[in-house]
Amino acid sequence: MPSARTYDVIVVGGGSVGIPSAYYLAKQGLKVLVLERRPAVGQGDNKAAIGGIRATHSDAAKILLCTRSLDVVSTWKQQHGDEIGWKPGGYCFPVYDEGLEKKLRSLLPMQHKHGLKNDWVDAATVAELVPGINPEGLRGGTYSPDDGQSSPLLIPVVLMRHAARHGAELRVNERVVGYLLEGQAIKGVKTDKDTYFAPHVVLATGADAAEHGKLLGLDIPVTPDSHEAGITAPVEHFIRPLVVDMRPGPEGKTANFYFGQNHEGQIIFCYTPKELFVGQNRESLSEFLPILAARMISLVPRLKHVLVRRIWRGCYPMTPDGIPIIDNASQIKGLTLALGMCGQGFMLGIGVGQEVASFVVDSKPALPPEVAKDVRFGGDFYSGTKEALK
Amino acid sequence: IFSGRIVGRQIASDLGVPVTIPEDWPRMAKLLRSRPGATAPLAIEDRSQPVFPIIRCVQEIPCNPCEAACPEGHITLGGSIMNLPRFAGSCLGCGECVSVCPGLAINLVFNDYDPSGKQSLLMLPFELGLEKLPLGGEVATVDMAGKRIGKGKVVAVRSRTEQDRRHLVLVEVPATDKLRVAGFAVRSDCDESLVDSSVPATTADPIVCRCERVRKSAIVAEIRQGVRDMNQLKAMVRATMGACGGKTCGELIRRIFREEGVDLADVSPGTIRPLVAEAPLAAFVRDEGKTDA
Numbered sequence: 001m002p003s004a005r006t007y008d009v010i011v012v013g014g015g016s017v018g019i020p021s022a023y024y025l026a027k028q029g030l031k032v033l034v035l036e037r038r039p040a041v042g043q044g045d046n047k048a049a050i051g052g053i054r055a056t057h058s059d060a061a062k063i064l065l066c067t068r069s070l071d072v073v074s075t076w077k078q079q080h081g082d083e084i085g086w087k088p089g090g091y092c093f094p095v096y097d098e099g100l101e102k103k104l105r106s107l108l109p110m111q112h113k114h115g116l117k118n119d120w121v122d123a124a125t126v127a128e129l130v131p132g133i134n135p136e137g138l139r140g141g142t143y144s145p146d147d148g149q150s151s152p153l154l155i156p157v158v159l160m161r162h163a164a165r166h167g168a169e170l171r172v173n174e175r176v177v178g179y180l181l182e183g184q185a186i187k188g189v190k191t192d193k194d195t196y197f198a199p200h201v202v203l204a205t206g207a208d209a210a211e212h213g214k215l216l217g218l219d220i221p222v223t224p225d226s227h228e229a230g231i232t233a234p235v236e237h238f239i240r241p242l243v244v245d246m247r248p249g250p251e252g253k254t255a256n257f258y259f260g261q262n263h264e265g266q267i268i269f270c271y272t273p274k275e276l277f278v279g280q281n282r283e284s285l286s287e288f289l290p291i292l293a294a295r296m297i298s299l300v301p302r303l304k305h306v307l308v309r310r311i312w313r314g315c316y317p318m319t320p321d322g323i324p325i326i327d328n329a330s331q332i333k334g335l336t337l338a339l340g341m342c343g344q345g346f347m348l349g350i351g352v353g354q355e356v357a358s359f360v361v362d363s364k365p366a367l368p369p370e371v372a373k374d375v376r377f378g379g380d381f382y383s384g385t386k387e388a389l390k
Numbered sequence: 391i392f393s394g395r396i397v398g399r400q401i402a403s404d405l406g407v408p409v410t411i412p413e414d415w416p417r418m419a420k421l422l423r424s425r426p427g428a429t430a431p432l433a434i435e436d437r438s439q440p441v442f443p444i445i446r447c448v449q450e451i452p453c454n455p456c457e458a459a460c461p462e463g464h465i466t467l468g469g470s471i472m473n474l475p476r477f478a479g480s481c482l483g484c485g486e487c488v489s490v491c492p493g494l495a496i497n498l499v500f501n502d503y504d505p506s507g508k509q510s511l512l513m514l515p516f517e518l519g520l521e522k523l524p525l526g527g528e529v530a531t532v533d534m535a536g537k538r539i540g541k542g543k544v545v546a547v548r549s550r551t552e553q554d555r556r557h558l559v560l561v562e563v564p565a566t567d568k569l570r571v572a573g574f575a576v577r578s579d580c581d582e583s584l585v586d587s588s589v590p591a592t593t594a595d596p597i598v599c600r601c602e603r604v605r606k607s608a609i610v611a612e613i614r615q616g617v618r619d620m621n622q623l624k625a626m627v628r629a630t631m632g633a634c635g636g637k638t639c640g641e642l643i644r645r646i647f648r649e650e651g652v653d654l655a656d657v658s659p660g661t662i663r664p665l666v667a668e669a670p671l672a673a674f675v676r677d678e679g680k681t682d683a
Binding site for chain 2: 039157172284292293294296304309311
């Protein structure tokens with residue numbers, strides 16, 4: 001029987017950001033409802049993620065948010081007993097050209113200031129971290145030992161189950177089709193099945209951000225573009241870090257490419273296309289594996305034997321300047337936005353979830369104010385104005 | 391086995407050993423792989439001779455041990471291994487044909503067993519173990535379809551060292567049944583209507599997804615926690631995430647949902663993605679110099 005239900009907060013979107021948000025909100029004792037249009041949580045672009053979690057960024061907000069994610073993920077199994085596929089091993093950016101070496105070295109002081117252990121290592125160390133890496137022209141690289149990888153398949157389900165133990169409710173196969181506003185305040189949401197009321201709504205709809213913005217009369221500047229990834233059969237563990245090769249490919253179609261070995265022993269890989277595939281097309285392209293294989297085999301020749309098992313496509317919900325939107329909407333009271341993660345939603349998710357809980361409960365970020373301003377705090381999304389966002 | 395002979399010689403030849411493959415071997419190998427031919431209606435002739443075989447072989451298949459077995463050559467296939475065998479002439483009652491037929495389709499009828507003519511003796515093949523056989527006791531006789539005819543008495547057993555799994559059982563039956571009896575059931579009180587044709591569920595915890603070694607209990611646990619999405623099941627326990635992409639276990643998992651009382655209409659199907667079969671990364675590397683993807 002359809003019936004109107006009342007909650008303290010409704011989280012729209014059960015993915016990389018929505019589920020951690022629901023978890024932290026429920027832990028604080030709020031009555032939470034999560035609405036997910038797909039048949040289960042984490043089934044959107046969350047599960048397309050490679051699984052890397054790095055605090056090694058060049059902006060303070062991302063460093064702090066991802067550090068929080070790492071703290072939680074790296075200790076989850078000891079504290080709660082659930083397997084979430086945590087694999088420590090760090091990140092390694094191998095370097096073959098002088099320009100990139102200069103650039104990466106120049107970021108180190110700022111990263112060290114924020115407590116990161118990212119540092120330059122010599123070619124021999126890189127060769128040890130990535131056995132079989134092509135030594136020709138290898139100058140060395142950066143290595144951040146505290147970063148790691150985890151499973152996007154396991155984390156949302158595990159976190160949602162914990163949230164449920166704190167009283168959170170989840171409805172799947174249910175799509176939000178409208179938002180209820182009273183004046184300038186949010187009152188609730190309408191789905192294709194029912195209506196729910198709450199004084200707080202969290203928008204964590206990933207690639208669908210702009211569509212939900214329209215329903216709210218907001219111009220949310222998130223444009224998804226799709227990236228392809230793949231995974232192999234498992235092999236014996238030999239690559240500890242997640243490897244990021246920042247060079248554009250010789251074929252002229254790729255910017256960087258990255259890969260790592262997950263906790264199951266499978267090698268998971270992806271590249272950033274030089275020309276973006278704007279939109280939400282999730283079909284595989286026949287050019288992906290030939291391009292990827294050439295880059296991968298050129299970097300680590302022994303990987304030519306590894307068996308490719310599956311390929312897929314997922315979306316990066318991009319903002320114009322690459323900065324996520326973690327903010328209370330200024331035009332609508334009670335609406336918290338956690339959008340535009342630009343393809344880093346999985347690693348940011350837990351840190352962002354803590355921010356969302358702080359925004360809902362205390363109407364302010366948990367990040368220190370001098371850092372929080374970097375994540376589009378105070379932006380104006382009202383569809384009437386075309387003001388450039390910070 | 392026969393085609394193995396041919397392959398063996400081909401391997402030897404590849405290794406440089408000088409061998410020849412007789413011309414008629416490949417022909418014979420092809421013939422042995424023939425699909426079954428026509429089925430003839432079963433027509434059993436009564437005969438008045440002291441002993442004779444009944445051959446319940448009704449479908450043309452590539453099979454000929456009976457022809458080779460008869461020491462008198464009185465079972466013939468008439469030139470083609472596909473033909474149905476015919477018996478003509480005298481019979482020694484040696485039981486060789488009963489012993490060799492792979493389909494247990496041949497039995498002997500001894501007309502000279504009972505001077506009064508009321509009983510006949512049949513020699514029937516039996517492979518289920520002598521410990522099950524009530525020597526001197528009663529069995530239920532059945533026809534070719536396994537349908538109950540009447541009763542018989544196990545008079546003797548003839549065993550041979552060269553065919554120790556198949557025993558030749560001498561069963562006394564009423565003469566009126568002699569042409570219809572094709573075998574016997576040891577439990578004469580068996581009520582066929584009670585036989586359950588379905589296989590009962592095992593209490594063991596089998597591996598359902600062989601690629602990822604996922605046991606049934608892991609899948610059941612997730613279903614009982616409320617999982618109704620194959621993709622979520624895949625994410626949690628890895629079933630259907632292996633090399634075969636769920637070709638093997640997909641249907642088994644749906645059966646488990648049904649066993650758990652879940653309507654399959656409530657279960658969201660899993661996503662099937664490329665590749666359909668694993669391939670080494672090297673397979674995707676193009677030659678240098680080719681211009682387009």
